[in-house]
Amino acid sequence: MTDLIDILANPAFWVAVLRIATPLILGTLGVLLCERAGVLNLGIEGIMVAGAFAGWLAVFGGAPLWAGVAVAALTGAVFGLLHALLTVGLALSQHVSGLGITLLATALSYYGYRVSFPKVSTPPTITPFAEMGWLPLPILSQQTAMTLLALLAVPVLAYVLFKTPLGLALRMVGENPQAAEGQGVSVARVRTGAIVAGSALMGVAGSFLTLSAFNAFFFNMVNGRGWICVALVVFASWRPGKALLGALLFAFFDALQLRLQQAGDAALPYQLYLMLPYLLSIVALILVARKASYPQALMKPYRKGER
DSSP states (O other): OHHHHHHHHOHHHHHHHHHHHHHHHHHHHHHHHHHHTTOOOTTHHHHHHHHHHHHHHHHHTTOOHHHHHHHHHHHHHHHHHHHHIIIIISOOOHHHHHHHHHHHHHHHHHHHHHHHSTTOSSOOOOOOOOBOTTSSSHHHHTSBHHHHHHHHHHHHHHHHHHHSHHHHHHHHHHHOHHHHHHTTOOHHHHHHHHHHHHHHHHHHHHHHIIIIIOSSOOTTOSTTHHHHHHHHHHHTTTOHHHHHHHHHHHHHHHHHHHHHHHHSOTTSOHHHHHHHHHHHHHHHHHHHHTTOOOOTTTTOOOOTTOO
16 A cells, blocks of 8 residues: 555656557557547547658658657548448458558558668667757646647647537437438448548557657557557547546556556566556446447448438
């Protein structure tokens, strides 16, 4: 109990929580945007890998850090466009298409790394984003600008979704595409735009790992964060504000298990600590998801003129 109090009282713990939450915030917002338009995007895991690699490779080649973020966003948007072509244009299975995107993006990224660095035993490094020491809040001053970007993206997306005609159209095609079509809204165009924009956010989420959290690209660095984001959208009931809370909650458990491993009883297997954030997140998901109101047209293909 004393160890737990010491951990929670240490500002470094909360700095770690926000750092761990950053890619989850961006990725969850990306999934949320797609699903609000009625399309499940299981390609997030691969898109995050591709964004991490493309952004890092651009910076390694001499591009500025923000240009690397833009390259990651563009990479995610390209894979999102492919997913939209398959699921919106051809009305194929969203599950199969998403998993195919994950496999394709991951394989292309690893292949690109091997081709670019065929004789390298240790990953080459770059100079990542620096901490924002000029901010007055200690927890934020030890973060990078990408964390600030993730935090600002939450109210921006909430405003767009619930306060603008574009957001209304996007939510309408996710709830009742027939009614949206009757109001002159192009369901295919809105869904495609949402998938591309959401996938761009996923690419940026991946780039945080290589341009901010670390300074290199290595295999398996995404490590299931994409799948966590898919679950967090359900936890958040498809609302950006709750998505932020969900990402912070999972990050809290993840940071806590790392500290408990360091301070805990060596007789306990480390797998028990690794399981902790997932177990507690599943419990929280079960408690919240029962009351979640999902978009009614989610995962339902739509063809113009059909009733």
